Amino acid sequence: MTEVEGKSCIAIVGGGLVGALAACFLAKRGHQVVIYEYRSDIRMEKSRGQSINLALSFRGREALKAIGLENILVKYHGTCMRGRMLHDKDGNLKEVLYDSVKGNCIYSVNRRYLNVVLLDAAEKYPQVQLNFNRKLVEADLEKGKIKFLNTNTGATEDAEADLIIGADGAHSTVRKIMARRPLFNCAQTYIEHGYVELSVACNEHNKFAMSGNNLHIWPRGEFMMTSLPNEDCTFTGNLFAPFYVFEKLKTREALLSFYTEHFPDLLRLIGEEKLVEQFFEKEPQTLISIKCKPYHVGKTAVIVGDAAHAMVPFYAQGMNAGFEDILVLDELMERYDSNFAKILPKFSELRCDNGHAICDLAMYNYTEMRDLVMKKSFLFRKFLDKVLFTLVPNFWIPLYFAVQFTRMNFRECIAHKEWQDKVLRMSLYLAFLIFAVLTIPFLRNGM
Numbered sequence: 085m086t087e088v089e090g091k092s093c094i095a096i097v098g099g100g101l102v103g104a105l106a107a108c109f110l111a112k113r114g115h116q117v118v119i120y121e122y123r124s125d126i127r128m129e130k131s132r133g134q135s136i137n138l139a140l141s142f143r144g145r146e147a148l149k150a151i152g153l154e155n156i157l158v159k160y161h162g163t164c165m166r167g168r169m170l171h172d173k174d175g176n177l178k179e180v181l182y183d184s185v186k187g188n189c190i191y192s193v194n195r196r197y198l199n200v201v202l203l204d205a206a207e208k209y210p211q212v213q214l215n216f217n218r219k220l221v222e223a224d225l226e227k228g229k230i231k232f233l234n235t236n237t238g239a240t241e242d243a244e245a246d247l248i249i250g251a252d253g254a255h256s257t258v259r260k261i262m263a264r265r266p267l268f269n270c271a272q273t274y275i276e277h278g279y280v281e282l283s284v285a286c287n288e289h290n291k292f293a294m295s296g297n298n299l300h301i302w303p304r305g306e307f308m309m310t311s312l313p314n315e316d317c318t319f320t321g322n323l324f325a326p327f328y329v330f331e332k333l334k335t336r337e338a339l340l341s342f343y344t345e346h347f348p349d350l351l352r353l354i355g356e357e358k359l360v361e362q363f364f365e366k367e368p369q370t371l372i373s374i375k376c377k378p379y380h381v382g383k384t385a386v387i388v389g390d391a392a393h394a395m396v397p398f399y400a401q402g403m404n405a406g407f408e409d410i411l412v413l414d415e416l417m418e419r420y421d422s423n424f425a426k427i428l429p430k431f432s433e434l435r436c437d438n439g440h441a442i443c444d445l446a447m448y449n450y451t452e453m454r455d456l457v458m459k460k461s462f463l464f465r466k467f468l469d470k471v472l473f474t475l476v477p478n479f480w481i482p483l484y485f486a487v488q489f490t491r492m493n494f495r496e497c498i499a500h501k502e503w504q505d506k507v508l509r510m511s512l513y514l515a516f517l518i519f520a521v522l523t524i525p526f527l528r529n530g531m
């Protein structure tokens with residue numbers, strides 16, 4: 085790779101969704117980029133990897149738009165999900181639109197396809213080099229020195245870069261190396277719930293077996309099933325449940341009786357044999373949430389995406405927030421003329437608290453999805469949000485809308501929800517007082 089004057093040599097550890105996107109942005113700015121990816125080239129193999137589809141929303145779309153990939157992923161290969169479709173135990177359905185005022189929807193996209201499109205796009209830049217089967221094993225983050233294991237040959241290889249970007253996912257090695265440093269805080273939380281992935285085939289007419297424009301949810305209090313539509317009219321979903329529930333589902337009989345009791349409509353759609361086959365194919369997967377600070381080391385290293393803020397998947401924001409990291413990094417590159425000494429501290433300042441906030445929101449949304457969505461108080465609140473958002477759309481922005489359809493800072497999204505809660509509580513209190521003041525004289529006269 086030839087050096088270009090005034091441009092930096094940047095090593096990206098991890099060629100997943102966020103790493104591949106980062107390569108496109110950096111190459112567009114003329115930097116020399118080398119991606120080091122642990123796995124072999126997914127474009128050459130058939131492996132599915134984790135979760136087959138993902139919900140793409142505004143933050144992610146904005147990043148894809150900036151590198152000219154929004155249309156191919158959203159318009160041509162995305163499946164619009166306009167709201168949640170709630171399934172109760174009796175098979176009754178209730179649709180709750182994500183945005184009944186402006187009509188926005190989120191898009192189900194195939195994870196593997198998205199990664200392939202991003203790798204192809206990165207590779208089109210002559211200044212991008214993709215190295216697969218390279219596992220980062222050690223790094224001197226201040227000096228920009230990195231050591232990899234070549235998993236094809238078993239040899240270790242050294243490399244140097246002006247900037248190291250850790251986009252190596254939830255179990256990031258770059259983050260672990262950062263954690264050896266003083267003043268680096270990191271908290272990891274495994275929730276006590278795991279997930280198993282299941283799919284629903286298309287119907288006999290090769291069409292969707294349920295509404296193809298919804299994210300389907302079967303909320304059951306402590307656990308839930310979800311399902312997202314795919315381009316080929318199938319659905320892929322997950323059973324999210326506490327591990328002690330999975331412990332009870334070790335036999336075919338236990339599994340079928342669990343699905344007969346809690347998800348009878350879904351059992352009919354998947355079919356007994358397919359359910360048993362898919363469910364026992366893999367052990368339930370764990371879910372981790374990571375909050376750390378700062379995201380950078382001096383002017384030579386930074387972590388992005390899940391490496392910086394892995395979160396539970398219930399707000400469907402992991403990838404979207406990771407893509408937004410790259411947008412923010414790019415905005416800072418523009419503002420500070422690619423001066424990493426200024427960019428990286430500013431990046432930490434802007435993104436750390438934001439990352440912590442979306443991790444909290446994602447945890448909260450699990451309770452909402454598996455439990456609150458069936459409660460009358462929750463639906464009443466949604467109704468009030470809708471009315472107020474229709475009347476004063478620039479003032480009353482519902483939490484879900486702010487997270488999915490704007491680029492409002494996640495901490496601000498939480499603050500918005502908190503003052504809205506306060507306003508509603510006060511209004512209800514006032515309404516009750518007025519009602520009491522008006523009705524007491526009538527009651528007295530009547531007595």
Ligand SMILES: Cc1cc2nc3c(=O)[nH]c(=O)nc-3n(C[C@H](O)[C@H](O)[C@H](O)COP(=O)(O)OP(=O)(O)OC[C@H]3O[C@@H](n4cnc5c(N)ncnc54)[C@H](O)[C@@H]3O)c2cc1C
Binds near residue numbers: 220221
């Ligand atoms: C069940 C589930 C559903 C989800 N649904 C959604 C959703 O609907 N919407 C959404 O926005 N997000 C969703 N997410 C989150 C999303 O998957 C992640 O946020 C996203 O994949 C993060 O991308 P990343 O590139 O940071 O990390 P990853 O996708 O994990 O990529 C990291 C890459 O780094 C490589 N790597 C790891 N270690 C090394 C090493 N030592 N050396 C070199 N390379 C290495 C890995 O092989 C991998 O390719 C979901 C997650 C799960 C688990």
